[in-house]
Amino acid sequence: MTATARAHLALIVSGLLYGANYWVAKGLMPGFMQPMQIIFIRGFTSLILLWLFAFFINDRHVEKRDHLILAACGLTGIAINQTFFFLGLNLTSPVDAALIHSGSPVIVLLFSVLIAGEKAGWSKIAGIALGAFGAVLLVLMGNFNNGGNNQLLGNMLILFNIVSYSLYLVMVKPLMAKYKALTIMKWVFLYGFIFIFPFCINGIGDLSFSSFTPYAWFAISYIVIGTTFFSYLLTTYSLKTLSAGTAGYYIYMQPVIAASIGIIFFKESPALIKIIAAIMVFTGVFLVNRNPSIRKGAEKV
Numbered sequence: 069m070t071a072t073a074r075a076h077l078a079l080i081v082s083g084l085l086y087g088a089n090y091w092v093a094k095g096l097m098p099g100f101m102q103p104m105q106i107i108f109i110r111g112f113t114s115l116i117l118l119w120l121f122a123f124f125i126n127d128r129h130v131e132k133r134d135h136l137i138l139a140a141c142g143l144t145g146i147a148i149n150q151t152f153f154f155l156g157l158n159l160t161s162p163v164d165a166a167l168i169h170s171g172s173p174v175i176v177l178l179f180s181v182l183i184a185g186e187k188a189g190w191s192k193i194a195g196i197a198l199g200a201f202g203a204v205l206l207v208l209m210g211n212f213n214n215g216g217n218n219q220l221l222g223n224m225l226i227l228f229n230i231v232s233y234s235l236y237l238v239m240v241k242p243l244m245a246k247y248k249a250l251t252i253m254k255w256v257f258l259y260g261f262i263f264i265f266p267f268c269i270n271g272i273g274d275l276s277f278s279s280f281t282p283y284a285w286f287a288i289s290y291i292v293i294g295t296t297f298f299s300y301l302l303t304t305y306s307l308k309t310l311s312a313g314t315a316g317y318y319i320y321m322q323p324v325i326a327a328s329i330g331i332i333f334f335k336e337s338p339a340l341i342k343i344i345a346a347i348m349v350f351t352g353v354f355l356v357n358r359n360p361s362i363r364k365g366a367e368k369v
Contacts, residue, residue: 071308075309076310078303079306079310080318080321082306083319083321083322083325084325085294086321087322087324087328088290088326089295090162090163091333092290093287094162096287097154097157102158103151103154104154104155104267104268105274108265108268110296111264111268114297114300115258122250125251127248127251128248128251134243137240138243138252138256138259141243143260144235145260145300146264148228149229149236150229150264152228156222156229160222162329165223166323167323168230169226169230169322170200170322172319173317173320175230176315176317179235179312197352198348198355202347240256240307241311249308250301252304253304256300317352
């Protein structure tokens with residue numbers, strides 16, 4: 069398997085983990101945990117895991133000037149991104165959140181052009197348009213009624229979440245040429261945890277683990293180990309070979325997976341329009357990835 073194929077496989081697995089995460093995380097809030105409590109436990113546990121794993125690898129010393137970029141990555145990729153995601157998901161529905169996330173490639177591509185000088189050809193533009201349209205159809209044709217009382221605010225927070233994460237994808241890219249993925253992630257999570265600590269610590273005292281059901285333990289384990297530890301590592305690993313814009317395109321998988329879970333586990337009625345929309349999403353991903361210039365994306369930063 070080539071390095072490019074491994075990078076795409078890493079993004080596919082990461083997308084699967086994230087797609088299911090909408091429903092898993094939604095099941096925790098607000099019955100078992102509040103958003104800021106999840107953010108604290110997620111950040112702290114992942115930080116410990118990353119530093120423990122990094123202890124056993126040949127870790128390169130990080131240059132002082134790169135710590136400023138790592139701190140910015142921690143702010144955008146961990147602190148702002150995760151805070152707005154869980155606060156927003158607490159107010160909106162899992163599929164609505166996934167729908168808004170489908171616009172992430174547009175924002176990633178914009179930042180890639182403005183910051184990294186990446187070029188956007190017609191294939192990329194057509195793929196983004198087709199994938200986004202398919203994701204919109206996929207959700208609008210559904211009948212999901214799991215949203216919160218203030219869905220507009222939740223949707224706005226999810227939008228800020230993807231803007232922050234898109235900026236993170238572009239900023240972390242130059243560091244991939246110098247350091248291992250685990251080295252980058254341990255510092256990104258350290259800085260991110262420092263940023264979120266003052267806003268999360270007060271709510272930890274109110275957390276009661278004695279009320280946790282087996283599902284609650286599964287959900288928090290999935291969020292910490294699956295979507296935080298492994299997904300971040302897989303995405304960061306993929307950026308060694310692929311451009312930030314290409315990594316962002318895989319966000320289109322999330323509405324498909326979120327809708328599929330709704331159909332399979334929550335008795336949503338499958339419709340032909342949903343199948344067509346899902347095909348459009350994956351066709352959009354294919355179009356943006358068939359462009360040969362994408363393979364050169366790692367050299368542009």
